[in-house]
Amino acid sequence: MKFLEQAPRFLFFTGKGGVGKTSIACATAIELAEAGRRVLLVSTDPASNVGQAFGVGIGDKITAIDAVPNLFALEIDPQAAAQAYRDRIVGPVRGKLPEAVVKGIEEQLSGACTTEIAAFDEFTALLTDVAITSGYDHIIFDTAPTGHTIRLLQLPVAWSGFLEAGKGDASCLGPLAGLEKQRAQYSAAVDALADGRRTRLILVARAQNSALREAARTHVELAAIGLHQQFLVVNGLLPKEEAALDALAAALYAREQAALAATPDALRGLPCDYVPLKPFNLVGIDALRQLFVETPPHLDAAVGEAVELHAPSLSELVDGVAADGHGLVMLMGKGGVGKTTLAAAVAVELAHRGLPVHLTTSDPAAHLAETLHGSLDNLTVSRIDPRAETERYRQEVLRTKGAKLDAQGRALLEEDLRSPCTEEIAVFQAFSRIIREAGEKFVVMDTAPTGHTLLLLDATGAYHREVARMLDARGAHYTTPMMQLQDARRTKVLLVTLAETTPVLEAANLQADLRRAGIEPWAWVINNSVAAARPRSPLLRKRAENELAEMEKVATTHARRYAVVPLLRDEPVGAPRLLELAGHATEPA
Known part of the structure; x- marks a missing residue:
């Protein structure tokens, strides 16, 4: 090495x-x-x-x-x-x-x-x-x-x-x-x-x-x-x-x-x-x-012959979402677990059932939005540019809070605005303008902020003021986004993870973070499961066996309800493959 x-x-x-x-x-x-x-x-x-x-x-x-x-x-x-x-x-x-x-x-x-x-x-x-x-x-x-x-x-x-x-x-x-x-x-x-x-x-x-x-x-x-x-x-x-x-x-x-x-x-x-x-x-x-040692080219073919997996599909989980007819669906999880793809899969599955859906994403790679746009009836897609929203937010804070600071104080504030929370706050302010649509249709939201960020927003009143500014002008009664997120009748949070030790621990920590903010996750989704793909390769079969213990932790310890999404042969881009991902259709073995 x-x-x-x-x-x-x-x-x-x-x-x-x-x-x-x-x-x-x-x-x-x-x-x-x-x-x-x-x-x-x-x-x-x-x-x-x-x-x-x-x-x-x-x-x-x-x-x-x-x-x-x-x-x-x-x-x-x-x-x-x-x-x-x-x-x-x-x-x-x-x-x-x-x-x-x-x-x-x-x-x-x-x-x-x-x-x-x-x-x-x-x-x-x-x-x-x-x-x-x-x-x-x-x-x-x-x-x-x-x-x-x-x-x-x-x-x-x-x-x-x-x-x-x-x-x-x-x-x-x-x-x-x-x-x-x-x-x-x-x-x-x-x-x-x-x-x-x-x-x-x-x-x-x-x-x-x-x-x-x-x-x-x-x-x-x-x-x-x-x-x-x-x-x-x-x-x-x-x-x-x-x-x-x-x-x-x-x-x-x-x-x-x-x-x-x-x-x-x-x-x-x-x-x-x-x-x-x-x-x-x-x-x-x-x-x-053995980690840095070359693995023998072939494993014993008898190893991991058949991995029996009986777990709910994403489509089955969507049954419970669809029953309400409308609402906010938020997908949360650490980076790299596939939130954006699963948000698209949930949106496509709902739209395929004839339900009106607005999928909103901050995915920097806009190929999902481009692929889905106009490809299904009942589905609209919007993309929020995180960089543009973050820069807009930074400039507003510097213009207001930074105006009376000395050089050292302004340097401190500028570093503050480079923090991981800043993008979450800025993007969520943009999302909050769309959330109100959830009273009439499904809004599926990719890349949601953590519970910590939501509590910070609640403490500062940043997005409350934004909502109030928009709706008070009309004399309308309103519910702030924080109030809506805490209402299980209006919002369903799906935690996305992988069937591996560290991602499951991180998702459990995120769940505790959300509960501190008064938000109870509705379900967990285990993404990219090798076991659910039923591989023939001896190495992948053994990997599939290794997933089962983590799935058991999710099913019995962490989640009220859960679904398992298979690892697909092809990248899940486009409505047909996203429906396959959800378990709506299965590719022949």
Whole structure:
């Protein structure tokens, strides 16, 4: 592996949920330790399964992995770190400020950015404290901080009092209120990250257009702030020999090769490694040792002979949606799970039944909207441009809140407006103009904001004022979007995930986030299931078997109702294939 050659002291692995960065980080740690190096593996992933991968309990204390001499591991619990962080910041103002203000601060500190900054606060010592790290040749981090977080830590501004002064908008600056005393330590940590002699960043992706685009964005963002020592690992490639055994495998192989051929230009200059798809779950030391080893070309044909799967189809789930005759259907989930495609599939299935549907999407690749436009009676499609809406929102905030700020305050506000929440807020304001149609037809909404963002919007009143402005002028009675989203009779939220460990954990965390905002998800959708596709390839059959445990968790622990969507041979573009995806029609085996 190129990324292991002359490995520096610090190795950071980053990538979207479900691409396999934890498995690759664990396999790297084993390889270096078995080469005689003393290694500490640190996870700051909210959905960490490092302990599960090694088959031992780890937790928040450095733990020796007995089966691998020289290897030690540590799991920083980002949720616990974030709670301690919140308590440290909110405690001094509790009882001194009005309760409503305190609640607003707590919500400001409840999002993903707080968790990330709190985790960074925890592992900063591992980058800077010689007393802790002197005993290790390599320190490997599963989940690197984002460019946004690092830029926030670099801003030369005093954070204290920021929230109470009301200068910010609803996003990620709240967590910075308690950092002033640690700025020197953070500066040293950021310097270590940017030093290519000490640090290497490994971008992990799958051979999928969305995952490669995400890796390219991360590369550009981190390179812009000085992290130039980057490598790319494309994980989970289907071996070519499997393509000869099965029509599904052949289609997947062709799709992956096309994605690799279209790799974004930003990634083409990076050193790159390719890791083949394995037929087994990467749990346990023996399995992890095999990750970087070539898999034998053929598996025993008897392995995974028949995967019996009896699960509801998306079409069956739509039966319950269609019964109401109209309403808002929101699809939510982490990046890369297929929200946009499933939103289109739900819309097409409803329209096919003769029901009026408006599909609204913020999909940057507008091919779905183009393909569906006019292709079915009862269906209209609109696309919201996230960049245009975000820029419009940014300019409005800078014009109003930024008008009276000094240069430092304006720099802080501008960074605030680069946060992940900003696009969600801006896009949802655009969506909110369409939501009112749900009283007369179905509105299917792709790329919905998280519960944290909705609570921030509720606290600031941003979209309430927008709705009020539009409807008060007519003297009309109105329901704000937040009120509508909390009304289960009007809104159905579908959580989209994959039948893999990390995506299921992330969806469960998102469900908890929504419940905090008073929104109860109506159903889960497990997308791109290999088991539901009934493959003939021995490798894919074994992968199908591995999905069953995650499906069982969804069905019995997380979801009130659920559906399973098969992995299709062809990209699901166009009404006929979307109907097939929903289970309305089945392609012959």
